[in-house]
Amino acid sequence: MIILWSTMRLEHITIDNFRGLSHVDMSFSRFGCLIGENNAGKSSVFQALNMFLRSSSALDTDFLNPAQPIRIELTFAGISSADLQRLEESHRSRIEPVVTDGRLTLARTYKGAGGKGTMWVVREVPSDPRFHKGVLEEVLKPKISTEELEANVRHTYPEIFAELSGKISRAAVRREWSECVATLGRDEYTTGDDPLMTGLDRSVAPLLPEPIYIPAVKELNDDLKTGSTATFGRLLSILFEDIEHQLPQLEGTGSTDSNRTRDTASSADFRSPPPSPSAHSTSTRPRSIATPGSAYLPKRP
Structure with a gap:
């Protein structure tokens, strides 16, 4: 042993x-x-x-x-x-x-x-702080209507809201959010x-x-x-x-x-x-x- x-x-x-x-x-x-x-x-x-x-x-x-x-x-x-x-x-x-x-x-x-x-x-x-995981989860919290989800994304992530076309989904927001985080520089x-x-x-x-x-x-x-x-x-x-x-x-x-x-x-x-x-x-x-x-x-x- x-x-x-x-x-x-x-x-x-x-x-x-x-x-x-x-x-x-x-x-x-x-x-x-x-x-x-x-x-x-x-x-x-x-x-x-x-x-x-x-x-x-x-x-x-x-x-x-x-x-x-x-x-x-x-x-x-x-x-x-x-x-x-x-x-x-x-x-x-x-x-x-x-x-x-x-x-x-x-x-x-x-x-x-x-x-x-x-x-x-x-x-x-x-x-x-918008790109902290906790903030993202609060924006995408479950048991809210589609209208509330869209309003949350528009208010917190206007760049993501503008990028998405058609119906906004949680999966799409997560994908765009991850891409935004990946582009951040070390000084950010x-x-x-x-x-x-x-x-x-x-x-x-x-x-x-x-x-x-x-x-x-x-x-x-x-x-x-x-x-x-x-x-x-x-x-x-x-x-x-x-x-x-x-x-x-x-x-x-x-x-x-x-x-x-x-x-x-x-x-x-x-x-x-x-x-x-x-x-x-x-x-x-x-x-x-x-x-x-x-x-x-x-x-x-």
Whole structure:
């Protein structure tokens, strides 16, 4: 069996209008550590990461300004073929074109409490918003009359309306729209949000790191317990999963060390690793640890 280790890491994060954070823009190295005074917003950064990666819903209390949306943007670097293999083949072919030089930037926007937000891929998009996919879909939205469709096209795309002769159809408008976009020059593009293809927001989840959010220590005696739900036990479990594939070799080095390893694994209530997606190769999903005042760490081999 071949173990395919992930080299993917979080490189940059931008947060707007989340809890006490009006605007945060920061880059990360391979080891990131947030240091600051109490109530400076360190925990809010980790909670924003957790909400993004777990596709959690926003609460009323998450909005600093209820009249404005929450926006969380993450840039991942070091994305390799091993990372992309965690996606189903049909989804992999659709996400590969938006991964540039091993980098992928995704954003989630939340416009109200109770919703899981809308995911976007951040990349080069036309400067003219009329040539954004979302605007086109709004013009061609279903369940409108032919007259409404023609009025929408005439108002938003007068050049396309003039080009088409006879009855306007959605297929014809899409074709002309695509031809217009194809003729745009490089100076007519800017960096912006582009909607993911339908269903791809859920399908991309296996590519993203698995967050493990550990709250601040309150009861030291409880957090030092080694059960799988306790802070210390969860940390031991993560470390154990990193070396578990090496245990068969280590057990042959000495009976004393072997017994100690088995006893430790038993008392810590360790979890089994996820099943391999292939009989011949395993791609390890990166795991991220977020604790208030400490680092956000991708799982390393």
